[in-house]
Amino acid sequence: MTEHPYLHPDELLGHEIAPGSFSYSALDVSLYALGIGAARDGLDRKELQYVFENHKDGMKTLPTFGVMFPSHAMSRGRLPGVRYNPENGLHGEEILELFRPIPTFGKVSCRGRVKGVYDKGSGAVIHIEATTSDDQGELARHETLLFIRGLGGWGGDRGPSGKTNTPPARNPDVVHREAIPENQALIYRLSGDTNPLHIDPDVASAGAFQRPILHGLCTYGFASRAVILHYAGNDSDRFRRMGGRFANPVYPGETLVTEMWQEAENRIVFQCKVAERDVLVLSNAHMELR
Amino acid sequence: MTEHPYLHPDELLGHEIAPGSFSYSALDVSLYALGIGAARDGLDRKELQYVFENHKDGMKTLPTFGVMFPSHAMSRGRLPGVRYNPENGLHGEEILELFRPIPTFGKVSCRGRVKGVYDKGSGAVIHIEATTSDDQGELARHETLLFIRGLGGWGGDRGPSGKTNTPPARNPDVVHREAIPENQALIYRLSGDTNPLHIDPDVASAGAFQRPILHGLCTYGFASRAVILHYAGNDSDRFRRMGGRFANPVYPGETLVTEMWQEAENRIVFQCKVAERDVLVLSNAHMELR
Numbered sequence: 001m002t003e004h005p006y007l008h009p010d011e012l013l014g015h016e017i018a019p020g021s022f023s024y025s026a027l028d029v030s031l032y033a034l035g036i037g038a039a040r041d042g043l044d045r046k047e048l049q050y051v052f053e054n055h056k057d058g059m060k061t062l063p064t065f066g067v068m069f070p071s072h073a074m075s076r077g078r079l080p081g082v083r084y085n086p087e088n089g090l091h092g093e094e095i096l097e098l099f100r101p102i103p104t105f106g107k108v109s110c111r112g113r114v115k116g117v118y119d120k121g122s123g124a125v126i127h128i129e130a131t132t133s134d135d136q137g138e139l140a141r142h143e144t145l146l147f148i149r150g151l152g153g154w155g156g157d158r159g160p161s162g163k164t165n166t167p168p169a170r171n172p173d174v175v176h177r178e179a180i181p182e183n184q185a186l187i188y189r190l191s192g193d194t195n196p197l198h199i200d201p202d203v204a205s206a207g208a209f210q211r212p213i214l215h216g217l218c219t220y221g222f223a224s225r226a227v228i229l230h231y232a233g234n235d236s237d238r239f240r241r242m243g244g245r246f247a248n249p250v251y252p253g254e255t256l257v258t259e260m261w262q263e264a265e266n267r268i269v270f271q272c273k274v275a276e277r278d279v280l281v282l283s284n285a286h287m288e289l290r
Numbered sequence: 291m292t293e294h295p296y297l298h299p300d301e302l303l304g305h306e307i308a309p310g311s312f313s314y315s316a317l318d319v320s321l322y323a324l325g326i327g328a329a330r331d332g333l334d335r336k337e338l339q340y341v342f343e344n345h346k347d348g349m350k351t352l353p354t355f356g357v358m359f360p361s362h363a364m365s366r367g368r369l370p371g372v373r374y375n376p377e378n379g380l381h382g383e384e385i386l387e388l389f390r391p392i393p394t395f396g397k398v399s400c401r402g403r404v405k406g407v408y409d410k411g412s413g414a415v416i417h418i419e420a421t422t423s424d425d426q427g428e429l430a431r432h433e434t435l436l437f438i439r440g441l442g443g444w445g446g447d448r449g450p451s452g453k454t455n456t457p458p459a460r461n462p463d464v465v466h467r468e469a470i471p472e473n474q475a476l477i478y479r480l481s482g483d484t485n486p487l488h489i490d491p492d493v494a495s496a497g498a499f500q501r502p503i504l505h506g507l508c509t510y511g512f513a514s515r516a517v518i519l520h521y522a523g524n525d526s527d528r529f530r531r532m533g534g535r536f537a538n539p540v541y542p543g544e545t546l547v548t549e550m551w552q553e554a555e556n557r558i559v560f561q562c563k564v565a566e567r568d569v570l571v572l573s574n575a576h577m578e579l580r
Contacts, residue, residue, distance in 0.1 A: 027480055030476075030480060031321075031480055034480075039476055041473070045491065048489070051476050052489050052490065053484070054486060054490070056490075056492070182330065183330055183331070186324060186341050190317055190321055190324075194343070196344060199341075200342065200344070202346070
């Protein structure tokens with residue numbers, strides 16, 4: 001293993017992130033649901049329970065609301081042993097596991113640590129694991145993989161292969177198409193990710209994008225709704241686990257195509273493409289239901 | 291004047307509403323702007339300043355954000371001298387005057403009083419006047435006319451005629467069409483008006499509506515954007531005053547047609563119709579610019 005000027009894996013590995021807490025209301029839950037396209041047609045009673053605090057069947061929290069807990073509760077601050085420019089840090093992969101449905105309001109606490117540092121050649125991967133609890137006990141487990149461009153080649157372990165949850169060789173069992181409105185990133189960002197890359201045309205072009213891109217976790221949320229709709233009869237309480245890799249950016253206004261394969265009764269492998277460009281945007285993804 | 295069992299104009303007239311205050315952030319300003327359809331096409335830099343706190347030309351607050359100050363700051367509570375079922379209380383008219391542009395965050399205080407009680411035959415009108423101030427002094431003046439069905443015929447004054455700001459006999463000078471998305475009321479309500487009439491199909495049908503209706507003040511906001519776009523070059527700082535009457539409900543998904551007539555350099559008379567039903571929804575409306 002060679003010495004790298006901007007990466008010291010031994011300092012990074014095992015680092016415990018300062019724990020913190022986050023309180024949220026039913027309004028936050030509704031805003032998030034609208035941010036990932038729920039109840040788009042307004043009248044669709046199937047998704048009204050995600051946006052209406054007094055729904056007669058009870059309000060429900062869309063499971064992927066949980067991905068925001070660690071970033072809201074913990075200031076990741078500066079991780080020790082690594083230095084990089086923000087535009088070189090990409091969200092590579094996100095895994096969310098829920099032990100029970102997320103309450104529609106409450107207070108959660110998170111703690112996390114750096115579980116792994118991998119050398120992918122063209123860059124480094126920092127693997128962060130976190131857990132979320134509330135007053136009822138453990139609620140969620142999170143894995144976030146950050147890909148740092150340019151920090152590879154120091155002779156470290158490549159880490160686990162990303163070739164999991166590869167779609168089978170047959171055509172998808174179910175295909176769900178959904179247009180993403182032009183203003184989707186503007187709504188999504190009000191849930192807390194106000195990175196200007198998703199709203200400022202100048203910042204986007206400085207990052208070599210044609211225009212502001214959709215948040216990867218917004219695409220993640222759209223995809224989760226498609227799988228829950230088709231395989232869980234839109235019963236979000238059946239969500240157990242989801243994971244996926246951010247393969248390419250999505251632009252608001254494009255059409256998201258979610259291709260799904262049922263691998264077992266409660267296990268679905270899926271991927272998302274953008275119809276207009278035939279580009280894979282969320283790959284090697286899966287959802288487990290209960 | 292005859293005695294009315296549910297209305298005692300002498301108790302109501304001059305009643306001072308308990309003053310109160312309201313704090314808001316740039317996030318609230320953005321959410322409101324999205325709630326009245328601003329930056330719908332995402333890329334439209336003309337309206338990005340209403341939804342982006344770090345816009346290079348500075349963020350701006352859409353003027354009609356001000357209509358919410360009295361309801362947020364003051365609990366109107368129960369007005370003395372009047373009793374009615376909520377479904378019989380309709381928002382009749384709203385006038386907003388701004389003395390300067392609304393800051394993009396801050397704390398405001400409101401006070402208000404019942405300025406008039408009128409007998410319209412089929413019902414009563416309660417005319418409420420309010421003022422909003424912040425640490426820079428007086429910011430806004432409000433007039434709200436509530437129409438209470440069934441509380442008329444007690445021999446009171448009819449009040450001022452509603453036949454002001456009537457469009458001239460010529461065709462409109464400018465016509466602006468804008469489709470209202472199906473989920474518009476779901477976004478708008480997160481700014482604080484969570485009346486179930488705008489989201490719950492059962493409550494809507496109990497009120498004899500086909501489905502949940504758009505908030506009147508959301509229509510009001512859409513109309514304000516049309517006038518500001520066409521007559522103020524989208525410079526919201528030029529807003530001085532706006533008023534209009536709520537003539538009929540709008541359903542999300544319909545197309546709002548704003549017909550405008552320029553009466554003087556800085557005075558526009560306008561009205562809004564729904565294209566699909568050719569029904570007048572906002573009538574006798576005007577805007578004054580500076």
